[in-house]
Amino acid sequence: MYDWNDLKAFLAVAETGSTLAAAQTLRVSQTTVARRIAALEAATGLNLFERRQAGYALTPVGEAMLASAQAVRDAADRFDEAAGATSRDAGGTVSLTTMEIFAVTVLPPILRDLRAEHPAIRIQLDTSDDQRDLAAGAADIAIRNSKQPTGAGLVGRRIADNPWTVYCSRDYADRHGIPHTRDELAAHPFIGGGGYVWEPYQAWLRQYDLEGSVVMKYDTGTGLLAGVRSGMGLTILPGFIADREPDLIRCIPPRSDDTTGLWLLTHERLRHVPRVRLVLDFLAKELMKLARDH
Template identity: 55%
Template sequence: MLDWNDLRYFLAVAREGSTLAAGRALRVSQTTVARRIAALEQALGIKLFDKRQAGYALTPEGQDLLSRAVQVGAVVDDFTRAASSHARELRGTVKITTEEVYGLTLVASVLTELHDLHPDIMIELDTAGTVRDLGAGEADIALRATKIGAEQPAGLVGRQLCFDDWAPYCSRAYAERRGVPRAVSELKDHAFIGGGGGNLWLQYQAWLQQLGLESQVAMHHATSGGLLAGVRSGFGIAVLPCAVADADPELIQCLPPRSKHERGLWLFTHERVRHTPRVRTVVDFLWDRLSRHIRQLEAKQAAA
């Protein structure tokens, strides 16, 4: 079987006149060049060079094949340049999947800057609430909460942004009407907004049941973005992610988040696409802007 890579050695020896000079040009050993030429001759079943004291001279057969080898080399070089050009281009679609509340706030807040920097990258933001399989190509990047130290699917590459803290919040408008509950015992005098969808609602509902507050739910939203909208409207109280709500001047944290929950907010991609320029560019951009956002919140809380 012909190894196409051996044509590089054939062309180099034909051009340089010796295996030693060809090795220098290709940055390999003379022995490697001689071995690859021998392998090519064996694969083709013909002799390409005559070994002389002055070096390697093309045989008539080798001379006849040289022009064709040059054409193949030109095609390969053109193919390589085209592939490299495509790889360097920062264009195309990058799909980001995340919980709706994060998509509407943390991610959406930085997309304008991303577009200004890289206008040929089109972002597809998926906030459907379904956990997408990055390994299967259902998304390129995921901003999602997961248990710290939990084993992730094979090939997943991630960095933790912060702890995924959630706490009950109300709006300033609600606080003016009803006050701000500062203890668990005071929560029973307030209206709650339930929902959030999927696993979020299961955990939220369990927390309400544990505190005997499920009967206080006076409105139900199907998504996490709905919880945020409900709180902002002044209707009542709901649990929200601290990374989002603490940055909103119109929202007030009623009680501190639950401690020792061992969940973190992570930025994930997959080994399959992590080195694709457009994906790598978006991942690095999101990491820089979102981690900066987290640091600013931490500094604000430390100064309070």
């Protein structure tokens, strides 16, 4: 069985008359072209060219095969054009799940630009803090905060580091100062809660004996963000979000063992669906740009 690249070499030599000119057309070495011609002749059992000092000339058999080879190339070109058009014109609904705190901070301008560039795409946004099962079809794409995502058939990429640490507002810092140590933290009120965030958050507070410092609890991560913006006290937030908030100040560095990252995920059965692939690529580009620019 011959390789498609062998057939491309055959066409290039037939149309240019030499392996050198064909190599320049294909942007490969002359040796590669000669090797591919030899491989095609071996695979078909046909002598396609006469090797002459002035170049390569088609044999009668080669002449007879040329039209078929050109038809294969034309069909491949039509396939490429159709695939490109399908990708460009991809439309339909793509369901995206992420934490509400991401949905109301970094995502709106990204989704606005996605809409402007690809108006045929409709986004169905799920802002539940519950982790949706992509394998079961609960969503097409997830933006997830995790040390290492788990789930059957998940594929994707780690967009950026996203450790969580303590923040306060600038107004709060002006009125009460910025705590930098455990003892200083203990003298300040904490805003707790934050949905699924609360379990690791509470473990962090317990480790530093600060559970008694919590003066109010919110149900969501967005509530934490609103509370700390108001100057009510300190809270723990993801750095990817909080470090981009002009009104917030990081009080202490993240823990050195915090390997939490921001992940962009889908299920393996969806990765090549045009509308899903389009949204994945767009989100990856824009989120990674945010990570680089910070």
